[in-house]
Amino acid sequence: MRSAHTVAQVRQAEARLLASLPPGLLMQRAVHGLLSHAARRLGRVYGARVVVLAGGGDNGGDALWAGARLAARGARVDALAPGRTHPAGTAALLAAGGRLHTVSGPEPADGQPPGPGTLAGDDTAARLLAMADLVLDGLLGIGGKGGLRPEYARLAVRAPRERTVAVDVPSGVDSDTGAVVGPAVRASSTVTFGTYKRGLLVGAGAEHAGEVELVDIGLTLPAADLVALDDADADLLLPVPVSTDSKYTRGVLGLVAGSNSYPGAAVLATGGALRAAAGYLRVVSTRVAADHVRRAHPEAVVTEIDPGDADAVLAAGRVQAWAVGSGLPADGHTARIVAALLTADVPLLLDAGALGVLAQDAGYARALRERAAPTLLTPHEGEFVRLVAALGWDTETTVGELAADRLAVVRRCAAELGVTVLLKGNRTLIVDRDGLARVNTTGTPWLATAGSGDVLTGLCGSLLAGGLDALDAGSVGAHLHGRAASRAGRPLAASDLPALLRQRRTR
Ligand SMILES: NC(=O)C1=CN([C@@H]2O[C@H](COP(=O)(O)OP(=O)(O)OC[C@H]3O[C@@H](n4cnc5c(N)ncnc54)[C@H](OP(=O)(O)O)[C@@H]3O)[C@@H](O)[C@H]2O)[C@@H](O)CC1
Ligand SMILES: Nc1ncnc2c1ncn2[C@@H]1O[C@H](COP(=O)(O)OP(=O)(O)O)[C@@H](O)[C@H]1O
Ligand SMILES: [K+]
Structure with missing residues (x-):
């Protein structure tokens, strides 16, 4: 039986658990599950090309940390970010030899990104995504609200479905309802943390998520009022x-x-x-x-x-x-x-x-x-x-x-x-x-x-x-x-x- 919970229920369980754990440990549990899934999908990590789509929140953090681990195992990892990124995840990726590109729209003639890494244009992003063996979609997780902003949407629609793994939920899918308003990532698999989000099982979200793998991160949740029978x-x-x-x-x-x-x-x-x-x-x-x-x-x-x-x-x-x-x-x-x-x-x-x-x-x-x-x-x-x-x-x-x-x-x-x-x-x-x-x-x-x-x-x-x-x-x-x-x-x-x-x- 697969149980699904709301974002509010997940947040509550997360808060209780965070209070009893050393900082960062919960994210590392999520990253561990994501890394195993990505490695399994790649078959061979060494030499693989991986693109991380990194939004500004913890969902981007998960993807960047997983990218860092893959880079440490010999993958070529490029992160594409629509703006600022999770600081610790970014530092880990750069330290492991990964690259960070802030995607600015048209190819930039010059300029400084808002954080570390380089500025890149849509063409560079499209080229990296086309060459990728695997894409980790860490643009937005359960913190996403409403339709994707244009700078997020541009990256989301370029992710190649058959080689994309969504982190927690496909970006652009409403975690609670499964509704998809405007552009959203289509993934062939999704690695979700703690419990199924309703939006992975119901409505258009189910179609965007592909196969869903649940990673146990130790959350204690109330009895679910939505379940799927096996x-x-x-x-x-x-x-x-x-x-x-x-x-x-x-x-x-x-x-x-x-x-x-x-x-x-x-x-x-x-x-x-x-x-x-x-x-x-x-x-x-x-x-x-x-x-x-x-x-x-x-x-x-x-x-x-x-x-x-x-x-x-x-x-x-x-x-x-x-x-x-x-x-x-x-x-x-x-x-x-x-x-x-x-x-x-x-x-x-x-x-x-x-x-x-x-x-x-x-x-x-x-x-x-x-x-x-x-x-x-x-x-x-x-x-x-x-x-x-x-x-x-x-x-x-x-x-x-x-x-x-x-x-x-x-x-x-x-x-x-x-x-x-x-x-x-x-x-x-x-x-x-x-x-x-x-x-x-x-x-x-x-x-x-x-x-x-x-x-x-x-x-x-x-x-x-x-x-x-x-x-x-x-x-x-x-x-x-x-x-x-x-x-x-x-x-x-x-x-x-x-x-x-x-x-x-x-x-
Ligand atoms: N819960 C758990 O137990 C665990 C959770 N973990 C992970 O954390 C994730 C949740 O992270 P999170 O809370 O940082 O939110 P996240 O989804 O990254 O987005 C926030 C950012 O997005 C932005 N933003 C919002 N809407 C937008 C839009 N439409 N278009 C564009 N941008 C938009 C918003 O910006 P703002 O509106 O504030 O400017 C903000 O910067 C969760 O999914 C899982 O992966 C695991 O690591 C460990 C266990
Ligand atoms: N796109 C779809 N994917 C999976 N199942 C579908 C899809 N469209 C319809 N179904 C299923 O097919 C069945 C169609 O039932 P219904 O519309 O009552 O047809 P009819 O009245 O002609 O027998 C239902 O069980 C429904 O869930
Ligand atoms: K995501």
């Missing part, structure tokens, strides 16, 4: 049958999905549901979709209903969870079924057409809040925006806020509706009514294909029926869904996913 965590949470189980005790899922227009959604959701946790699957569909499901999945128990026949849905039989919406239109028929299922006292997953129904009437908010059993909503971003518009949120503002602080927006929605929200997309977020959050780090952009969300619905519904709470069902479902996608051929079709869900089990 394979082992998902495996442990996954319900497995025991010798006393029957198909009923493993959990029965009721899946209301598919329509004449979208029968495939029912087939896909059924495929996902059959390879998760439930021991018995009741699929409730109108005629065309019901026929498709029967043919594709003989093990599903299919009840055929007339459109909108909510009584027939409830009469399909006892279930431990309902999942409704995949392939259903957001119309009056679906509204009747949604209204009936909202009153059912078992966990309920609402997706696609069911979310469309909720978005048409603010009155559903009350029904959601009044439910005693867990509720999981699984919108993609468009569905999310329409859903919260029904709560009176301004659409344009919501879209902007999703880019600026995705986690905060999903938290607000989950709290307001008293439900767990799974917001799909790259780095799917799962947030419960109390604000506890998970971010999914599995998957590939090939999942952006019609129907893959239907498989996820079946999967998460099945996990709810198997007894997981909504936060676990959503996050384990998203984790397994992404893992299946990583194993799929390319291009991926949504119908490839169910069979690939089968291969992961270790228990």
Whole structure:
């Protein structure tokens, strides 16, 4: 399990630790981790060309110190700085034979840098970066605020992604939100200290960070309210049958999905549901979709209903969870079924057409809040925006806020509706009514294909029926869904996913 913390939490933990340690020791712990990572990436340090991008704070200090250690081991190290630099780090680099260039814009005819070293222009900076075997991005860490200033931005955009290691966070990425406003460093790996910063796991920041390595520097942090599951965590949470189980005790899922227009959604959701946790699957569909499901999945128990026949849905039989919406239109028929299922006292997953129904009437908010059993909503971003518009949120503002602080927006929605929200997309977020959050780090952009969300619905519904709470069902479902996608051929079709869900089990 990877835990993420805010800058404020890191600062507090750092202050406590600094008071008990000799000066500079914390930075040296960070430097030690950074150096190991850099040496591993270089393979051979002696003779390698390394460029350090050095901002004015401690993040620059980390990078300069690591540069000094690499220089001492025979690397050719050039530091490029937009202005003044960390004094001790600079002294260490120069003493080890590294060079410092203050980058001033156009090639300088003459002039004095603000500190030691020489003045250099953009062309020199670009040449050194192009030749570098490795670039350490120490422009800005958790002290960064707002978009990069122009003199920082010029260096940031020239760092070659495939050879750049970000120190703590990629410069230009907001450590708390993952938002990227304007130019920012894109790294192929990031070495972060003490804990994951939220911005490394969520939003655009996750994409800029590349692979993230955590270096333990001894910080003591509070329990995290944002975590990412690893394979082992998902495996442990996954319900497995025991010798006393029957198909009923493993959990029965009721899946209301598919329509004449979208029968495939029912087939896909059924495929996902059959390879998760439930021991018995009741699929409730109108005629065309019901026929498709029967043919594709003989093990599903299919009840055929007339459109909108909510009584027939409830009469399909006892279930431990309902999942409704995949392939259903957001119309009056679906509204009747949604209204009936909202009153059912078992966990309920609402997706696609069911979310469309909720978005048409603010009155559903009350029904959601009044439910005693867990509720999981699984919108993609468009569905999310329409859903919260029904709560009176301004659409344009919501879209902007999703880019600026995705986690905060999903938290607000989950709290307001008293439900767990799974917001799909790259780095799917799962947030419960109390604000506890998970971010999914599995998957590939090939999942952006019609129907893959239907498989996820079946999967998460099945996990709810198997007894997981909504936060676990959503996050384990998203984790397994992404893992299946990583194993799929390319291009991926949504119908490839169910069979690939089968291969992961270790228990
Ligand atoms: N916490 C820990 O446990 C440990 C932390 N460690 C390390 O310390 C790092 C934090 O260092 P930090 O506090 O010195 O901040 P840092 O990120 O270097 O930036 C500050 C400078 O940036 C400037 N600046 C700000 N915004 C800007 C912008 N948009 N564009 C341009 N400039 C901008 C700002 O200038 P000012 O606005 O004040 O003029 C200031 O000079 C942390 O990430 C980690 O690497 C490890 O060594 C040990 C353990
Ligand atoms: N760029 C992306 N990277 C990783 N996963 C993605 C990306 N875009 C979408 N996904 C995933 O693909 C699935 C798409 O679901 P959804 O939009 O509901 O599709 P549909 O409704 O057609 O089934 C979700 O699980 C989502 O998280
Ligand atoms: K950085």
